[in-house]
Amino acid sequence: MLFAVLSGFLIAAIAPWLHRLSGRHSGWLLALLPGALFVYFLGFIPEVSDGSAVRLVYPWVPGLDIQLSFLVDGLSLLFALLISGIGFFIVAYAGRYLEKHRDLGRFYVLILSFMASMLGLVLADNLIALFVFWELTSITSYLLIGYNHEDKSARQSALQGLFVTVGGGLALLTGFIMLAIVGGSYELSEILASDGLQEHAWYLPMLLLILAGAFTKSAQVPFHFWLPNAMAAPTPVSAYLHSATMVKAGVYLLARLNPGLGGTETWLLILSLFGGLTMLTGVFLSARSTGVKKVLAYSTVMALGTLVMLIGVGTETAIIAAVTFLLAHSLYKGALFLIAGILDHEAGCKDFLQTGGLRRALPVTTFFAAIAALSLGGVLPLFGFIAKELMLEAVLEAPRVAGILTAFAVLTAILGVLVAAIVGIKPWFGPRVETPKTPHEAPPAMLAGPAVLASLGLIFGLAPWLAEGGILAAAATVVYGAPLTPKLALWHGINAPLMISIAGLVLGLLLYTQWARFRAAFTWLDPLARQIGPERQYERIMAAMVASADWQTRVLQNGYLRYYLLVILITTLLMVGITAQIYDISIGELSFSGVQLQEWAILGIMLAAAFVAVTFRSRLGAVASLGAVGFAVALIYVLFSAADVGITQVLVETLTVLLLVLVLFRLPGFLNLSSRLVRIRDAIVALSVGGMMTLLMLSTTHTRLYDSISSYFVQESVPLGYGRNIVNVILVDFRALDTLGEIFVLALAAVGVYAMIKLRAEDSRK
């Protein structure tokens, strides 16, 4: 199994080489891989058709509880078969379609890697492994969209799809982590088997995060805009990624999680309403478009919406409808996309308005296009009809909001027929329209896909038990979480769904005759959509983000050191202040009773000098008055009979003032650059920081945890140091090493100064 999943990556690595070796037929050669995988997965059908599952585990990252475990059950097998089966035709098709493209080799690398990632996604049982494959599909699909990057629109939409899906993916990751913690395991099968997921307090945030991932990936409203924009990719890519496989990953995930997370009111309402809305939006936009791929893209949005809605409704019929619809849609949509590629490749048409009457030039294509379109429209006796009947039935008996959903479904049924008519009638029948290229039938490699996929739609329609017995029953059982035995049949008797279908068919065809008028009738929506549509919102959010980034850069990162300092000081102040506030900490009481008159006087001198220093206009004056502060401090030392410290203070103060004067002397005159307001602000900040420091000093002097060391010195000075001057003993005896170090530093500094002076002298001699 591990090999089956990874074989895509392995073959991808040598694909360019194989391509060069086999030349024209590289498409068929490389298609053998998905073909072989399809056969391999077919072999699992007997094992899982009774609802059981095969689980394989390989160790991977033990430190993070990640293992590469795969689960093959009805649901994953259905997807795996679709991925490998359609993959077979896509690769063969691309070999021809992109025959003349210079980077075909690289294309194979990407498409095979994509296929492998997609297989990994649907087969993985470990949440993290699933997520890794999930993001891998985003990346490979991104590079595939960018494959045709000569195209201007490809470049514009390149970032959008990736950003939306990767963003959603990150949300999904958080959801997964929460899910794993609640479920007590990273293994999906174990999480879904555990109880209490829905009652947990994290249920809602977890669900919303997971839905964000699933909705972005599966292009649900309001994230549906990226999908049509991604259609700039080459047609085989659109056919594979954007209809049959990748966009269904979100649907897959919801289906997979349904037994564990589904069934709640929240789940039901969110999924069915968003899904229903997406369904209607998709089909409406599809019917209004004329670009071949745009019509198909929006109709895919419709299908994805339908699937999400059905999973949300969650009744037995709804789940059966969902898996049936899933299969039907993959078959007809894959075929139609490939036919769209043929239209482009063989007739040069990218817009339905450019086409018409091609049935004579392309008879085979016309035939299969018609079958696929009939399935899309849900017409008897195709598989699409069964799916549509089931869908209508499920909606009619939905446990909640059945009325709204039915209204959505009826409208969708009508417009769906219109879309089917646009696809199935417009290009092929009616008067011949001049096409950009002379049309001719496509080569077999390109016809094989549409032919087989469209025919399967017919075969399954006529003999639904083929699909049902093999895989659909098993898949539905997995999604529902309890055994289901669907009885698919073409004819259910005359009932409400049939009536709606017939009405839809008639009205849809009527609308088709008025297609141009239909489109014209809604042109007034365009400016509105441009104004308030989700794409516009996306652009707005992006613009707002850039604007706020610009603003922050201007405000926070203006390059001025003084602002940086300001921010640092204020933050420090706040941190200290808030913490002190939270812990309700206060400093001890202050008392000024013991302060003598002369001390007050010195304090006055210091304050005055400090005030002069900050207000003085000349630098030298400021430095001098700052010096006065220092000398006043020295005076305090002297007053407290620490004459030696006082002398040191005086010396240091003198030295610094001298040094400062020497430096400042060379600077240009003092410029007054700051306004009054700025000065007031600076003063406030300075006072607050100073105040904080003062409080700090006061509080630390209050806390005395240890006895002062001075008593030790007083006692031991004579017996240990044989000296009566305690300071001297401390310097040369108790702290002799310190003193040595200081002398050493001074000596080094002196040598440095000497070297610099000498260097300078030599310089000037030269």
Place this chain on the structure above:
Amino acid sequence: MTFEIPDFMPVIPELFVLGMACAILVIDLFVPQARRDITYGLSQFTLIGAAVLTIALASPETRFTFNDTFIADGLSDLLKVAVYLITAVVFLYSRPYLQDRDIYKGEYYVLGLFGVLGMMIMISSYSFLTLYLGLELLSLSLYAMVAFNRDSARASEAAMKYFILGAIASGMLLYGMSILYGITGSLDIKEVSDYLITSSAGLNVPLVFALSFVIVGLAFKLGAVPFHMWVPDVYHGAPTSVTLFIGTAPKLAGLAIIMRLLVDGLGPLHHDWQGMLTILAVLSLAVGNVVAIAQTNIKRMLAYSTISHVGFILMGILAGTHEGYAAALFYTLVYAIVAAGGFGMIILLSRRGFEAENLDDFRGLNERSPWFAFIMLLIMFSMAGVPPTVGFYAKLAVLQAVVQVDMIWLAIFAVIFSIVGAFYYLRAVKIMYFDKPEDESPLPKALDMNVVLSINGLLVIVLGIFPGLLMSLATGAISW
């Protein structure tokens, strides 16, 4: 008082680097400019030798020396080896850059080696004193390196800002440590921690001050918002080779001092610093990711991205669990590898008289060199945290740790801003793959650089596919 001869075994790598750095400083004086490769070779030899010594001396047990001011344990062994390797890569990337700009001088390597020594001391410090010594040795080397290209006004300005702000931050850190000393009566990290555990006094004013100052100092050194302003200016102003150095290895040392000082020393106050770190992490994530969008200069963009990554590292630490610390360590290691590759790419695209500093210089890289466009793609995806690159596991580990301690809101906040962050990383990818190149010239560079840069880029994905080894190293190195 007896004087004990300290056990020199645990410090042999430090002594080796110190001796070699001094020797190279002297030897370089006598090396003619044309044979500057000798200095380069010796510097690389020093790093490799130190790595060999560290690995040879590594043992699972914890070793102390110098009166328990120096510690050698699993964490220090792992981080030191990482520092050597990252620095060796930095030296290798720097060589062509320096040569092209005629600043290929021995001082660059000597300062770099002293910086490495500083980091080693920080990593192994078990006392406030050694910690501060190491920090200052590193900082002083970095200040000088930023101003290394003396003809560049921008570099000088950046160095000046870095120096002044750095000095203030060092001052605050020192202040905080001195208050701690006043309260606990010890500089020894173990004793500080013991005191805090046994004393039931709770938070008092000095402790609040001390904690705040220590955190301000650490936050500045790491570049966490709102102490981040130096980061973009310095990253932008410094020569790219120096930015490469500042942006990688010192983060490892920064993590080490957080582990020693906050987690080990002030661990008993975890509840109190958790809140402070949460604020820093939240701000870093928000500002780093959002402001990066507005940058057109890729060095500034990476500077903001660093800030946001620091937010993630802080998240791991504030979780306060074994998993959280291991996640932070793993994240930092991954970040250093990825950042080395990112700045390496800038150097690769630059040449004599041209700095590939703007995002636009990466336009259409895919057409000029598909291979290096792919390498850059891996690096960007890793920074954005997209699997299967290793950056994903780093984010995953941190998010797991945070969710495990019930801080879901923080995890969701981090994810929202990671999405914002993904935007600018992906934009860089888009520019490389979808835009037309403005500059069609091929990329002529030294073979060794191309090879190592390729390995560096591929490591991002290889570790992403097999993250188990690095993860178990990180988990094993954390003993808390």
